[in-house]
Amino acid sequence: MTRYRLIVAGSVLVDMLGYGLIWPLLPFMVRTWSDEALVVGLFSSLYATMQLLVAPLMGGLSDRIGRRPVILLCLFGSAVAYFGLALADSLWFLAVAIAIGGAAGSSMPVAQAYIADVTTPAERARGLGLLGAAFGLGLIGGSALGGVLSQYGLAMPPLLAAAIALLNALYATIALPESLPPARRRLHPVQPPNLLAPALNALQLPAVRPLLIAVVLLNIAFAGLQSNIALFTLTQFGWGPQQNAALFVFVGVCAALTQGLLLGRIQPHLGEAGLASGGLGIMTIAFAAVKLAQLSDWMLFPLAAMVATGMGLAVPAITSLVSLRAGDSRQGAVLGGMQALVSFALVIGPLSFGLIFDTLGPDMPYLAGSALLAGAWLLTTLAVARSSLSGAHRLFHPVEDSEAQL
Missing domain, CATH: 1.20.1250.20 (MFS general substrate transporter like domains)
Incomplete structure (x- = not known):
């Protein structure tokens, strides 16, 4: 079970590593096409909006079909988003990549649910604390890597983030089992949340x-x-x-x-x-x-x-x-x-x-x-x-x- 907790924490680490790699650099990416601060604000709000809309749906979907497929979907989605950021040749392309990244970065509720599935009440605080540590470590480490790699071009940090996300997704596909047995899943359809x-x-x-x-x-x-x-x-x-x-x-x-x-x-x-x-x-x-x-x-x-x-x-x-x-x-x-x-x-x-x-x-x-x-x-x-x-x-x-x- 400890190995599975580490894999799930790794998915959170990858999310925040990518976030840390990209976010300090986003204004410089946007300036390729626009020097308006409002455009940078729009993209930041787009990321937050996608998380606001998608995170509750991801949590409900994981109750219905299981945690593993939703975690894998988020990891592969993050890889696609980061590749999109590296290849973006217009503001619209960049906006689509950021929207996908915001949606794919909504894995925290599912990761928390996975930890709750595989831990006893006595172990749960430590397991959730592992997610918190992964969150902070990914953010700090991603920012540091992004700063070092940006001297080789703004495409390098998202390319590294995409590669890390893809490798983690492939490893999780092989090594991560399902934590929610069919008997405990909710059968009714996932309803759009009332925000x-x-x-x-x-x-x-x-x-x-x-x-x-x-x-x-x-x-x-x-x-x-x-x-x-x-x-x-x-x-x-x-x-x-x-x-x-x-x-x-x-x-x-x-x-x-x-x-x-x-x-x-x-x-x-x-x-x-x-x-x-x-x-x-x-x-x-x-x-x-x-x-x-x-x-x-x-x-x-x-x-x-x-x-x-x-x-x-x-x-x-x-x-x-x-x-x-x-x-x-x-x-x-x-x-x-x-x-x-x-x-x-x-x-x-x-x-x-x-x-x-x-x-x-x-x-x-x-x-x-x-x-x-x-x-x-x-x-x-x-x-x-x-x-x-x-x-x-x-x-x-x-x-x-x-x-x-x-």
Whole structure:
């Protein structure tokens, strides 16, 4: 079973390796035909949109026909997408390759389901942690490889990604067994998911609504930064693919260190509320500094470290706060609704930042992002303060609260 878990983790590693290889270079690929930031934003949003639409379908399909064929479909699809990126000779060709890549990169829910199939409850956390490690390692390693290979041409990184995906798909075809026996499969047809319902249902709960809106604002800003940063560094400092890939690797390492080392050490002292407010505050300052400070290119690295650290602190803390306020009977529904909202934010962020870049200037998206993050900080702080006041009221006025519940 350990070997099978490693193969599935390998499929996630390949997905993220390809993502890391390509994403820092995408703006430079697009500039072959267009120098508009909005076009780069459209392509980033296209990738996120395909994942938003396809990931639930892939999960449902794997419940019906088994995990193995869906994982293989995603791996072979990734190979096709990366070959398409290497061979693209027009924006339309590039768009088709990115759409296929987004759809094929929706294998994470299926990989998680496979791990759940082949592990006991006691082993499951370790198995899912293996997927998380593969996710982070692929992103960091892909960015590093992409930076090195891009000096030989922009086609080289996607060609390597395609070769890795194809080899992994062929190996999985031979070595990966099915994890879901026919007796446990769902027989009814896969229904198209209702993408709006989970988000709208979660937003109807007053206890979590401010935190969910904060999550949306945070992810719009971060997704806009991811899609926009290479164009910003190219415009402001003349950076090419190698320097941008180095920045992506640096951000990935900072994020891994934050979640792997820093978060566990300071959480007992600050609690979720302190981590959320502190993380959002750090990100707000970093985004504003891009616009307000007279930057040298080396200053991007400490600012990027601030963004990665703030994100690594704020996201787990806000997720925990949402989970605590959702109640035991609504955990899955509320967290599912939050994930749907994050997906929508990943579509909105690149588009909005690209439009602001083109119309108002290369540093204005970061001022807009700072405003969004300040709003997220304010909503989170007020939500925590309101909860604290409510708790104090219940402590000192238990009779009133009891009468109110009758």
